[in-house]
Amino acid sequence: MSTEGPTSSLTEPPPRRPKVIKTNQQQVFLYVVLTLLLSLATVWGGRAMLHNSETLTFAVGAPNSDEALFAAKLATVLTSNASRFRIKIVNNADNAKALAQFDRKQADLAVLRTDAKVPLRARTLAIxxxxxxxxxxxxxxxxxxxxxxxxxxxxxxxxxxxxxxxxxxxxxxxxxxxxxxxxxxxxxxxxxxxxxxxxxxxxxxxxxxxxxxxxxxxxxxxxxxxxxxxxxxxxxxxxxxxxxxxxxxxxxxxxxxxxxxxxxxxxxxxxxxxLLVAQSRMSPTTAGELARIVYENKAALGLDNGFATRIEPASVEKDAFVIAHQGAADYINDDTKSFMDKYSDLMYLGAAALSIIGSIFAAIYAKITRIAPEKASELSTAILDIGERIEHAHSLDQLECLQDELEGILRGAVIGLRDGTISTDGLDTFKLGYEFVRDEIGMRRDYLKRHANETGKPAPGAGPAPHDDSNVVVVKTAQSA
CATH class of the missing domain: 3.40.190.10 (Periplasmic binding protein-like II)
Structure with missing residues (x-):
């Protein structure tokens, strides 16, 4: 019987599982980018809601009165400055009736001269x-x-x-x-x-x-x-x-x-x-922004007849005839909010959006799209498969192929453990299987060498031994047994 066995019984080594580390890194990068983009979109949407166009009612006297003409100028300036504020001008028979409308909380803005009856809730934005x-x-x-x-x-x-x-x-x-x-x-x-x-x-x-x-x-x-x-x-x-x-x-x-x-x-x-006055209930942010626009656009707000050509900041003194609105006072005193104070709402919104969206994507990655590293114990199956094919190796060459395949699995495992494509889960099982099959290959190699020497040496005084299949000793491996 020839020691050369059929090579068809030796299967090709199982293909290496493609590396997953790069794919996972790409997923993480993609999810980070998506998290940032969606958080920015959420903040932008929140800012748009917070800064949605706001219409302010301006009570004035007759259409040709100074206060009515000033209100029209202010409306134009707000539009040209792309402000979120819009002015709705409501005319009255005279300025006294306009102030009465303001006093009834039917207007947000009005102009009064200090000899008039001052509404209780009037607060100054500008002189x-x-x-x-x-x-x-x-x-x-x-x-x-x-x-x-x-x-x-x-x-x-x-x-x-x-x-x-x-x-x-x-x-x-x-x-x-x-x-x-x-x-x-x-x-x-x-x-x-x-x-x-x-x-x-x-x-x-x-x-x-x-x-x-x-x-x-x-x-x-x-x-x-x-x-x-x-x-x-x-x-x-x-x-x-x-x-x-x-x-x-x-x-x-x-x-x-x-x-x-x-x-x-x-x-x-x-x-x-x-005085340009606003309701005391107007938010400091709105009042401060209006005051800023008025102060920064003095030249555009002055009338041709000279009215409002020398706009001044409101008096912030506590004993002022009409006290300044808190928002205007903050702007005048340069007590406007710091960057953190001014944008704290948006920052909190952004942090919340980042946390929620990031958690969602993290859960998707961990539970659905992440390609998990191959467990070391899963490589034991390939090792045991080699052990099952050892008994079919009838030549040293075939045995060396199995040895190379075994070493290839070991090498791949070492590299995988290093780069993260293989986890340590079941590593003890892998080591035990590797050592067992390695020893089994050594035993099979010794057997083949010994058997080759025995069959190749003739007995003294005798001719070539007749071929007898019954003399072939089949040694089963412990694994196949």
Missing amino acids: LEHDLVLLLGPGNKKIKSIAELKKKKVAVFAESESSLAFVRSVLDIPDGPDAAKIQMAPQGATLDKLFAPANGFGAVIAIVHASRAVRDKAYEQVARRGGFTLNAIDEAKALARKLPGISSETLTAGTLSTSPKIPDDDLDTIGLEW
Whole structure:
């Protein structure tokens, strides 16, 4: 019997399981990218919801009033700045009715002059304008004091009837016969006409926007004809302390006219302020953002007639006539939120989204898509398969093939343990199987060598031994047994 057995009984070594480490790393990278993208999308969506367009109702007087024109300008500025705010302008018969609407919480914004009845919940966002009280006497006649006006017929030169009540309160003239001496100037009247002897006015109190007074050339023209004298109000500071809403103002030399110079020196008078107010319930974030837009767009918000051309920050003093809104005060005092405070909501949202989405993808990877490393115990099957084929190896060459296959499995296991494609689960079983089959191959090799020597050596004095299959000793391995 030839020692060369059929090679067909030796199967090809089982193919190595493809490496999984790269595939798993690619999955992890993909899930990390998806987690970040979805978290960013969640934050962006949350930010869009938080910064959704907000419509603010602005109560104003007549459509051609200064406050109505300012509201229209503000609406345009908000649109051009791509702000989330939109302005809905609601016109009323006059500014008093607009403030009443504001007081009923039917409007978010309004403009008031400080001599008006201030709504309880009004909070200042900005000072839009100053009104100056100009005490004018005819010709060269000086008016020494406010008390002197009580004996004169006085014309109130102003745009609204509310100024008449303001002047009477300043002069401390109650309703009655004396109050009739304080009259509104006729519509379309000029200083020349008011000081005409026929009208009999001993003084004119003009209440004008400070920005408009500087531009108005009518004062200079009348002054050149010697038509009036600008008088100081020496009681300005006392009146400011006595009457809420009145401010003490100083007219610098040449404010009304440069030639002749009027006033010829700095002059004390009183004034009023026009305030942009918001409801106290408006969020500090909204109020602060509105205040910022107003302050940063002063040039665009000023009217052609001069109103609101010198916008100032709201007074943040605790004793201010109308206290500043907290959001505006924070912006003015540079107490705006830090980056962490400002974006803390979005950061918390992002952290929550990152945690939830990351947990979902981690569960998907661990339970579904992850390619688990091959267990070392699973390689024992291939080793035992080699052990079963040892008895069919009838030559040293065939046995060496099995030895190479066994060593290949061992080498692959060592490499797999190193790079993570094979886990240590069942490693003891693998070692036991490897050692058993290795020893079995050694025993089979010794047998084949010994059998080859015995069959190849003739007995002394005898011819070649006849071929007898019965003399073939079949040694079964312990595994096959």
